[in-house]
Structures are given as C-alpha cells and as structure tokens.
Amino acid sequence: MRFLLPLIIFLSLGGLPAHGKPHVLFIAIDDLNDYISPLDNHPGVQTPHFERLARRSVNFANAHCAAPVCHASRVAIMTGVHPVRSGIYRNMFGARGPRWRHESKVLEKAVVLSQHFRNHGYHAAGGGKIFHTLQWTPHDSQNDPEAWDEYRGDPNNPIAPDWPRPKLTPDEQAGLTKGRPLGGNSQLFGAAPLEVPDEKTGDHMVVDWAIEQMKQQRKKPLFLAVGLFRPHIPWEVPKPWFDKYPLEDIKLPPHREDDLADAHNHGRTHWHKWVVENRQWEKLMQGYLASISYVDHQLGRLLDALDATPGMKGNTIIVLWSDHGFHIGEKANWEKFALWDQTSRVPLFIHAPGISRDGAKTRKPATLTDVYPTLCELAGLPVPEQCDGLSLVAQLRDPDAKRERLALCSFQFWHEKIPSHGVADERYRFIRYGNGFEELYDLQNDPHEYENLIDDPKLAPVKTRLASGIPPNPAPLAVLPKDSPHHRANQGKR
Secondary structure, rough: OOOHHHHHHHHHOOOOOOOOOOOEEEEEEEOOOOOOOOOOOOOOOOOOHHHHHHHEEEEEOOOOOOOOOOHHHHHHHHHOHHHHHOOOOOOOOOEEEEOOHHOOHHEEEEEEHHHHHHHHEEEEEEEEEEOOOOOOOOOOEEEOHHHOOEOOOEEOEEHHHHOOOOOOOOOOOOOOOOOOOOOOOOOOOOOOOOOOOHHHHHHHHHHHHHHHHHHOOOOOOEEEEEOOOOOOOOOEEEHHHHHHHOOHHHOOOOOOOOOOOOOOOOOHHHHHHHHOOOOOHHHHHHHHHHHHHHHHHHHHHHHHHOOOOOOOOOOEEEEEEOOOOEEOOOOHHHEEEOOOHHEEEOOOOOOOOOOOOOOOOEEEOOOOHHHHHHHHHHHHHOOOOOOOOOOHHHHHOOOOOOOOEEEEEEEOOOOOOEEEEEEOOOOEEEOOOOOOEEEEEEOOOOOOOOOOOOOOHHHHHHHHHOOOOOOOOOOOOOOOOOOOOOOHOOOOOO
16 A cells, blocks of 8 residues: 555546656746746746746756856756766857757767657657757757657747847937947847737747647657747847836846955956946846746746646646846846856756645755756656766655755856856855856855855855865866858758
C-alpha cells in the first residue's frame, strides 16, 4: 500500500495519458525579471495569471540563469551544458542554424532537450523564441531545426515576420537628445503603444498556434515549447496594456545614486545617462510593465487551453522560465549583461502532476541547467551525460528539501580576458570578476545589493564557501566560427 497510494492519488488527478508518459508544456519568456506579483511584486504590477500559475506549481524563487544574455542562456538550458564547460558566455549574431555546435566543441554532438524527448517517443513541437533570435534580426537564429518534429513558421526566422511597429516620432522632433542606445532612428530601445489588436501581435499568434497543437489527437505524448518574446525591447504592445499603467502612477525601482561606488562598473552607464537626461525612466518602465501584463495574458490563454483539453488536463508537466533577469535602471544599468541578483535571478515555475507541492515557494538555489535533468526524471527518461545540472524533483516534492548545489551564473565582460562568475545560496551572493574584483551581498538584509560586504571579516567563511562553487578551470570564451555552415555569410557556399 505504501507504493500504491501515490499511484492512486496520481491517477485520481488525471493520471498518465494512454501512451504512459506525461505531456510537457515548456514556456520560455524573454527578458522577464522578478517584478511579477509571485516574486518581488513591483508596485502596481498586474500579473494575475502568473499568480494563477504559482498556485498550481512550485515557485523556485531563487532560480538563476546560467548566463545573463539570451544566446548563452538559451543554449545552456536547451543542452543542459553550462557556459563554464561550453565557453558560450555572450551573445553571437549572424547565424542561421545551430552554429553553437561549432562555437563550442563540447556542444558539437549535444542532444537538444526537445530532441531527447523526441528520441524517447515524444512529438516535439516548437514555436516562437526558444533559441536566440530578435524581432529586428530576420533569418538570424541559432535554433536547431533537426531537434523538432515541427516548428511554427521558419525555425530560423521564428518571430521577425509577426511583430508590427508603431509610427515613430524622430527623437529630434520629440525634443530628445542624440545618443539613444541601439540607434535613435530605430527606437528599438523605447516604448510605444501599438495601434493593432492583440491578435495581430507575435506572441498572440504563437499562442494561437500552441492552442491548436494541444487540441490535436496524437498517439505520442507532446513536448510543446512556446517561446514568448515580450517583455523584450522594444516595449511595444497594444494600447490597452499601456492604459493599465497611467504614467502618473508609475513607480521607479529602488535605486541609489552612488550604487556603483563599491561595485564593478558594467560599462553601460551611458544607457542610464541618456534615460535620466531625457526624463524617459517612467515612460520606459510603463512600457516594460505593459509588456509584462501583455505576456501574462498570453500565459492565461495557454493555461485556459490546457485546462480545456481533456487529453492534457491533469497529466501535463508545466515549466515556465525566463532566459535572464533584467534591469530597469537599478545600478545605473538597463537590460542584462551583469551578474547581480537582479540580472541573474529568473522566474521558474514547475508543475508535475501528482508530484509537485503546488502553491509552495522555495529559496533553494537552482540554475536553469537543472531543468533538463528535472524534466528527464519527471518523464522517466535517462539523463544524457552532457548535462551539468542537478534535478529539482526533490524540491518539487518537498520545497524545503536540502540542496547542496549552489546556483552559478557566468559571463565574460568586454575588455576582460577571463569569465566572471556569480554564485548564490539561499541568502548570500558572491561575484568574482574577470579583472579580479569581488563583491559579496547579504540578500536577506540587503535585497537590492547596495552594500558590498567583501571586506567584512565575519563573512570570510561565507565567501570561501560560495567561491567553492566556481570551477577552477572554466572554459575560455568561445570564438565565433567564420567557417561554420550555419554562419549566414556561408549560407550560399555549401
């Protein structure tokens, strides 16, 4: 009876599908930080469907990306290989196909997560941004078309055709100074409402496709990857989402003018200087929050469809993650490309039917490379040898279960010759930069990382313990392979 009882409970909740394996709904959201209500609950943020997901999953409130950039983070979660072994710490552009196999020898034969499920009897379908691509870089993507049974549209141009742009007023006419990051004319670093309905926007169309995938009758279990692009810049979503956040009600994030006095300079303060000088901070925050509520709505549509599909309700594993955190002016930084908690920490929610203690939250440290082995264990699949992560199933069963593994996030800054690393446990964060500079923060007493405690002798044992989480010989920065057949410049030379 001790062994039969969990099975009886599981079957009463919907049980396994007829083919004996749970479905997987794998949701990736771009540039989503901890402002959502189940995490830090930024003043005024409206995310009811994230709250809904939190009630039906375990909220890993101390989860971290493997690298604070899109390309490196997404390759890490999709292969299970951390940058300290692959050497992929940064973004790389100009690809059409899985050039990361040539950027890193370690990844040459790596099995993509969707392919692994496909190899074990799943139908693998993907849509939207799973591997790195951008709205304004058409036909530039490092997706692996061979890892899917089907992909929405062109797997190496998955989102660019779907996103309209608003009519833009030139900065000079708007009274703004020159120097807007990413080029003033394009206003890719900007916020403006779209004069189209949700149905004409990219993420809505991706969710439409995903809903149709759920409805289809198949003999195989489904691995469904849904990549949502907002709240990535440009913060352009239909006007009703902006209307939820009147400009006069916008609250800026906690910040200090002298925050970089005892910290590593990220080299991007010119972004913040332009924002402050042009009084754009509230406007950009409005666009970011509007984009968060827009994507929250898309999440709600996915959950509605899942619950309305008899073949999936009750027997679908749900994983929702973001590729990295995000700064909206904290530490005079915008976007990512840093190793503080605000940049490294990501939303991660996991629901496993009959297993996860839904509604619970845990501060046990997790890295996104842990997702691959977690899904394997939940679906009863072998874990490939390539995986660096450690399954989170113990914490799904008991969110307080002991976990020795620290969270590790790595990045190589420009003009530094070796990678930098951030290590987190349940309370502290230690960062060692490529130039030798170090930082230590007590996130319990200082959640915004204002005070660098690296010279506090009482915390020397904490520093030593966290520093042990940095591998002694991390891989050097991967080099862009000019001769790769997946380099766009070589597409006509095969």
